[in-house]
Amino acid sequence: MIHERLPKIWYGGDYNPEQWDEETVAEDVRMFKLAGIDVATVNVFSWALNQPDENTYDFDWLDETIDRLYQNGVYVCLATSTAAHPAWMAKRYPDVRRVDFEGRKRQFGGRHNSCPNSPTYLKYAERIAAKLAERYKNHPAVLVWHVSNEYGGYCYCENCQKAFRVWLKEKYGTLEEVNKSWNTRFWGHTFYEWDEIVAPNGLSEEWQGGQNTNFQGISLDYRRFQSDSLLEAFKLERDALKEHTPNLPVTTNLMGLYPELDYFKWGKEMDVVSWDNYPSIDTPVSMTAMTHDLMRGLRSGQPFMLMEQTPSQQNWQPYNALKRPGVMRLWSYQAVAHGADTVMFFQLRRSRGATEKYHGAVIEHVGHEHTRVFRESATLGQELIQLEDKIIDSRVKARVAIVFDWENRWAIQLSSGPSISLDYVKEVHKYYDAFYQRNIPVDMISVEEDLSDYDIVIAPVLYMVKEGHADRLKQFVAKGGTFVTTFFSGIVNENDLVTLGGYPGELRDLVGIWAEEIDALEPSNYNEIVMKDKVGSLSGEYKCNILFDLIHAEDAEVLATYGSDFYKGMPVLTKNQYGEGQAYYIASSPDQVFVQDFVDTITTEKDIKGELDSARGVEVIARNKADEKILFVLNHNNEPASFHTGEETYTNLLTGEEYTGETEIKAKDTLILSL
């Protein structure tokens, strides 16, 4: 439970009363009550207000805000306000301002803008966190700390460069080791002094905003270093908070598939993961589901917070579609179904000026409750009250895991060849989607996760194999697990140095194949996956593109071969018996029909079945407590659709209705069922 003082699914979101007058904030609490809102995230961007100059702190407005909220039944998710530094600080202490990818020193402006290695920023961030903790440590309204906001972006300033060298010294010990790990004899890059190493930005090794690099070794390390630097900044504030409030949970809001930070590392440092979910109108719902599962995976399945979503529309996309009627409720329950114990918005009231005035809010500019968005928000709020503590703290249980790794993602992005069209997230999502279509729950796991609870582990494009990972995978398969990996796997170590002796390197004996060459064609060029015989649901021919490993079966059995080109007849799908289990290798990027048939085949082999049968677009997923199971049935379609309860009778937790057999669910509706 995130906090026992509010044992239900929390409902609320970002709230900025400092932008408003007294009359408005009085209206706010009246309307919060109507909407069933019980948590407000405050103080996210108020550093300048809290600290008008170097030595003055003024929290009166915050005292009043928190008291008023509490008196009106609203708890507080208390932010530390450090996500945008004050203008006076930027003027007086240039070190807080970042240097960007092009090497330009930033002026004051924007947000999420502080250099994580700025002594000034770190000093004042830690100080204000400590002051807030001291001040509010006994306030009954405060349930959770929200440090900063959406950490992200890289800095390339002098201080970062210096800190990078220290980071490297800690990691490698000697320059010799750095030179070896980065393969610096290539293009005559040998370093003889530490201070010859510079930040690999657009003035140095990288171009296209960091999409490309000449030297993968330094670029990977700079990403790790910047992710670590921001994480250290987070930890500094966290520890300051913990000193005064050891029992209050601390989080910072993450951004799902955000590329720049290694969130598995971040997850370990938080008491509870929280994240901001902003799909577009056309984001596949299975992509959103996968992202929820990834965020749940950061702390090995522990419930997370949905910290932000819009009640209606965003402002920062090219076209900011409204959430259609019912969609806000549907996507809120989708988050809960995948493990969220809160439903929170950005924002509770629309601001009047600046860049987010056209961002959706529970309270629109009209200012009253007679709006579609408010009505839908209030309906959901009442339902969450009615659900009491029935859902919180329950777990999603999965027998299937998909490996996701940020460093692998960086390495693929930066690899320089063989193809610019290889998209790691897309490849991962293909497999995820096939399970999703069958209502089979999946855990998204790190390369470090314990595999013993799983029957199937899939590691799409496991290009970078980290130390010890191959051995853990082998143990998993040897004990009877099914492992699947794909083309362009097992190629490099953590420094992007190729594992010599034949691809897929450390995975070679596990999958029982050798990849001799890798062909890359512009994606409109397809080859065929030709099945030799029918295997489970797999038969006939499928298409594949992007990359084509030219493989030789060593110990593996060949299930399918390429249908054309000079490697026609070479294996494209293989299966290797390894100990008690099996390892599959898929040598090219297959079409979705193949992936579905393949997933159907291996799940049948393992006797893994989906929660319930349902029409396409009807998602079914369960959260489990001890021996209780709560099923979420989510109809993402624009039309009514059906699902089948089998022999069982399920009761609707909100209406008491009972369902047996073939059951219809309305368009965009969610049913929460217990057995």
Ligand code: GLA
């Ligand atoms: C992010 C931020 C919020 C707000 C929203 C708008 O999630 O954390 O402050 O800017 O985006 O969508």
Ligand code: ZN
């Ligand atoms: Zn910097």
